[in-house]
Amino acid sequence: MSQTSGNTILVIGGGAAGFFGAIACAEADPTARVVILERGPEVLGKVRISGGGRCNVTHACFEPKELVRFYPRGEKALLGPFHRFCSGDTVEWYESRGVPLKIEADGRMFPVSDRSQSIIDCLENAARQAGVEVRTRQKVVQMYPPEEPGQDWKVMTAGGDAFFAKAILVAAGSSAAVWDLLRHLGHTVVPPVPSLFTFNIADPRVDGLAGLVAPNARVQIAGTKWSADGPVLVTHWGLSGPGILKLSAWAARELHERSYRFEIEVNWWGNTETEDIRQQFLRSRQEQARKLVRNANPSPLPQRLWERLTIAAGIGDQQRWADLGNRQLQELAEQNGRCLFSVGGKSTFKEEFVTAGGVALDEVDFKTFESKIHRGLFLAGEVLDIDAVTGGFNFQAAWTGGWIAGKAMAG
Ligand SMILES: Cc1cc2nc3c(=O)[nH]c(=O)nc-3n(C[C@H](O)[C@H](O)[C@H](O)COP(=O)(O)OP(=O)(O)OC[C@H]3O[C@@H](n4cnc5c(N)ncnc54)[C@H](O)[C@@H]3O)c2cc1C
Structure with missing residues (x-):
């Protein structure tokens, strides 16, 4: 025709x-x-x-x-x-x-x-x-x-x-x-x-926590200038949510070049620097001395995620704030402010x-x-x-x- x-x-x-x-x-x-x-x-x-x-x-x-x-x-x-x-x-x-x-x-x-x-x-x-x-x-x-x-x-x-x-x-x-x-x-x-994808992460700190949200996180691709702010959602496969999706868009080309294998640093507290988080924990050690670290959560994070971070920092379930030495305190601050994850691929954000x-x-x-x-x-x-x-x-x-x-x- x-x-x-x-x-x-x-x-x-x-x-x-x-x-x-x-x-x-x-x-x-x-x-x-x-x-x-x-x-x-x-x-x-x-x-x-x-x-x-x-x-x-x-x-x-x-x-x-x-x-x-x-x-x-x-x-x-x-x-x-x-x-x-x-x-x-x-x-x-x-x-x-x-x-x-x-x-x-x-x-x-x-x-x-x-x-x-x-x-x-x-x-x-x-x-x-x-x-x-x-x-x-x-x-x-x-x-x-x-x-x-x-x-x-x-x-x-x-x-x-x-x-x-x-x-x-x-x-x-x-x-x-x-x-x-x-x-x-x-x-x-x-x-x-591709752009707008979620990150596949197999890590005991987030395994089994699908559905939990850190409302104000900052995510950065380790060793690069690429970072994004926003809520981060734990999924069955790793991490998603606006913060992760934004990062996937801004770094789409770079992540493709790395075959979607890279490391990210999550600051679960958003813009609060790791040192300021440590200061907050020092105050908790004073003010909540007799309380169990696992239970007395001074962070903006959901309780179950907080517990995982304390485990990752090597803190036992019976340890009280007063029991924390400076090294453990520092490690807990690192897990909160510079939490390193290995990303092993991507998933489609449906x-x-x-x-x-x-x-x-x-x-x-x-x-x-x-x-x-x-x-x-x-x-x-x-x-x-x-x-x-x-x-x-x-x-x-x-x-x-x-x-x-x-x-x-x-x-
Ligand atoms: C699952 C999903 C959900 C999304 N949700 C949102 C959202 O909620 N908000 C948002 O802002 N964006 C969303 N997007 C992105 C958005 O859909 C796209 O940015 C937008 O559709 C692009 O519009 P377009 O007209 O350029 O292309 P398309 O919508 O892809 O339309 C292109 C059309 O061209 C046709 N076509 C292709 N080749 C030929 C050919 N040779 N001859 C004739 N026809 C052809 C295709 O069949 C298609 O119908 C989503 C994308 C996906 C995949």
Whole structure:
């Protein structure tokens, strides 16, 4: 089948960025024929499973300058775009279409319904109302740029269909095949590596404690500058929680190079230095002299974790604070403030994961999300070398990029 162009815009990928781009384009130019080509039998598959089925749509951080700080890759590039379409605009976009969002204690924003289906329905309705055509089972396998200015792009699908368009938006997410096509078009693709993962740790200090949370920890990759603050959660396989996930994002490339085998130092007290922790223990020795160390816990940690740290420091279950010598006191402070763990691999964080890497950012004009190499080729979402820590920021980059590209293609 051959499809002629007229005023056709093609969107490759029916995900978050693709839908936002298609809707923005069709709403801005009702004369345009906007077609989404999706390789799968269904669109918006990742939205469906996102945020544990609740879809963490965005984050309650409404200042572009602050928002960009959550992006290990893309911080500079996104500043301008966020001034045009930021998290507040996302909230308004959904609320004005009948999907109110709510803010959770940690700043993550979800639909009030707590169902990703609300977001899917909203996007599909908005696309329908704007006249966007959605074609599923249309895997794009070739993209040919116009041979001369004014001519069309030609896009081939696996089934042999040819589509012609004056502009195309590539919003195919982390697809190795599509990155290959873009490489053939002259783009540089920063090699993809996983981001947002949890750390596998087999260690008696945390074994059997799954579910415990240290509310304010600091985690650092030993011997490096990489560190992150936040709650740390003990899991069946090791450590997770916002602190660990943030660290996995910032150090994604470095950890990949180390084959996910490295050491971390956990300060279970967050920003309190080990020496200050030791001082606190000196006070406990005075003030709680007759109490058992195991039971009289002066730390901000859950009791069972505290007990494990006392065992690791070599403190017996009948030892009282007054019995602790300076060396044991120091060792207990080390276990609290510089607790060293060997990480032996990673696990997928099922609520959200992304790929670091993608089309190099210096090859994209972030006023429009158009390629600097080919006119009429637009790129948005995870196909770009942009990714964020967990919390709704990855979708925000997709909404922003899709919206700006969509408007630009209409213009
Ligand atoms: C389990 C999970 C949970 C997540 N939860 C959250 C969350 O709660 N909040 C958050 O901010 N982020 C979350 N993320 C990350 C977020 O889903 C992505 O950042 C976002 O989906 C990227 O949007 P995108 O449109 O660029 O890509 P995608 O959503 O991946 O969409 C790309 C689309 O392109 C299609 N495609 C690929 N190749 C072709 C081709 N050759 N031809 C045609 N179509 C093609 C794909 O089938 C797909 O439908 C989660 C990710 C995962 C995996």
